[in-house]
Amino acid sequence: MKIAIIGLANSGKTTVFNALTRGHAETAAYSSGQLEPNLATVKVPDPRLEVLAQMFKPRKVTYADVQYVDIGGLSGSGRSGGGLPPVLLNYIASADALLHVVRAFDDPTVPHPNGSIDPQRDIAAVDLELAFSDLSIIERRLNRLNAEIPKLPAKEKEQRTAERDLLQRLREALEGEVPIRTLELTDDEARMIRGYQFLTAKPLLIVPNIGEAEIANPPHIAYPHRKSAVEPICGKIEAELAQLDDAEARVFMDDLGITAPARDRVIAASYQLLGLISFLTAGPDEVRAWPIPRGTPAVEAAGVIHSDIQRGFIRAEIVAYHDLIAAGSMYEAKKAGHVRMEGKQYIIQDGDICHFLFNV
Numbered sequence: 356m357k358i359a360i361i362g363l364a365n366s367g368k369t370t371v372f373n374a375l376t377r378g379h380a381e382t383a384a385y386s387s388g389q390l391e392p393n394l395a396t397v398k399v400p401d402p403r404l405e406v407l408a409q410m411f412k413p414r415k416v417t418y419a420d421v422q423y424v425d426i427g428g429l430s431g432s433g434r435s436g437g438g439l440p441p442v443l444l445n446y447i448a449s450a451d452a453l454l455h456v457v458r459a460f461d462d463p464t465v466p467h468p469n470g471s472i473d474p475q476r477d478i479a480a481v482d483l484e485l486a487f488s489d490l491s492i493i494e495r496r497l498n499r500l501n502a503e504i505p506k507l508p509a510k511e512k513e514q515r516t517a518e519r520d521l522l523q524r525l526r527e528a529l530e531g532e533v534p535i536r537t538l539e540l541t542d543d544e545a546r547m548i549r550g551y552q553f554l555t556a557k558p559l560l561i562v563p564n565i566g567e568a569e570i571a572n573p574p575h576i577a578y579p580h581r582k583s584a585v586e587p588i589c590g591k592i593e594a595e596l597a598q599l600d601d602a603e604a605r606v607f608m609d610d611l612g613i614t615a616p617a618r619d620r621v622i623a624a625s626y627q628l629l630g631l632i633s634f635l636t637a638g639p640d641e642v643r644a645w646p647i648p649r650g651t652p653a654v655e656a657a658g659v660i661h662s663d664i665q666r667g668f669i670r671a672e673i674v675a676y677h678d679l680i681a682a683g684s685m686y687e688a689k690k691a692g693h694v695r696m697e698g699k700q701y702i703i704q705d706g707d708i709c710h711f712l713f714n715v
């Protein structure tokens with residue numbers, strides 16, 4: 356799962372990327388105009404794995420992960436700006452979700468492309484730029500469909516007409532400044548437009564990049580939309596924190612008056628926004644979190660580990676994380692009747708510790 360970090364020039368995208376990925380990508384006070392992206396894979400923090408590791412003493416602990424891609428700045432000028440450069444558009448279009456870094460820190464030495472600090476304005480400008488990109492794809496496709504449909508045989512004509520009607524609905528929404536992600540689409544409709552990779556259909560995390568002085572009391576930035584969330588971070592401080600070892604970080608966080616890095620919150624919010632939950636496996640070899648979309652049946656979850664386990668699925672032995680911890684051991688959990696046998700269609704819950712029985 357890949358999350359593209361977007362935002363206006365100098366909003367702090369690379370700084371936030373470094374904070375999230377504990378990386379060392381170069382930042383600059385003047386917009387770099389870079390088109391080559393920075394890419395990194397990040398472990399999704401999950402304190403349950405540390406607790407399970409103490410219980411099972413495994414050789415290895417494996418976290419779920421997500422990837423972040425830091426790409427160059429958007430212009431925020433929408434249609435008048437001539438659209439997104441194709442390289443940038445490709446990187447954003449192939450991501451599963453977007454993380455929009457919004458400049459909220461005040462620092463006269465770091466120029467803002469629009470001359471002043473106004474997060475709500477910048478959020479609207481980037482939303483508009485994404486909407487224009489989707490609109491131009493829709494318009495091109497509608498022109499094509501309108502020319503094609505009258506000449507098609509009946510069955511295909513029906514399919515293409517349904518697609519045209521849907522695209523017209525999306526166009527109306529976008530023209531009314533409603534992003535595609537907030538629309539209620541049926542599964543069929545969602546499938547019909549998946550190939551277009553619309554930018555405003557992707558889940559969106561707004562990350563106000565705040566100043567050091569606001570860490571204790573971040574400004575309220577509203578973005579009450581479906582498949583969206585807001586998580587502020589002070590990129591500069593968090594990027595420094597990300598370079599420290601645990602003991603040094605603890606001292607630094609005490610100085611700042613915080614108990615945990617904001618990085619963990621932003622990564623967890625990204626994971627949730629992608630619609631992912633984790634099921635867990637635990638044994639002497641490995642304790643591991645496996646990402647699956649919410650609502651996944653047991654037989655498909657088994658396939659995430661190995662296709663053989665899915666193919667030969669017999670049943671799943673499942674204990675909820677909290678039941679296992681309350682019981683103190685797998686033996687006690689079994690004795691207390693907390694370990695359930697579930698069939699193929701059981702919907703896996705976040706934190707289910709799963710052991711799949713299979714036969715191939």
Ligand SMILES: Nc1ncnc2c1ncn2[C@@H]1O[C@H](COP(=O)(O)OP(=O)(O)OP(=O)(O)O)[C@@H](O)[C@H]1O
Nearest residue numbers: 364365366367368369370382383386387428460591
């Ligand atoms: N929260 C913050 N407080 C103060 N300064 C910050 C903060 N976040 C980033 N900066 C500074 O802002 C400048 C621009 O940051 P950065 O290079 O990360 O932005 P960018 O959005 O990646 O820029 P570009 O447009 O070049 O891609 C850097 O000097 C960085 O140190």
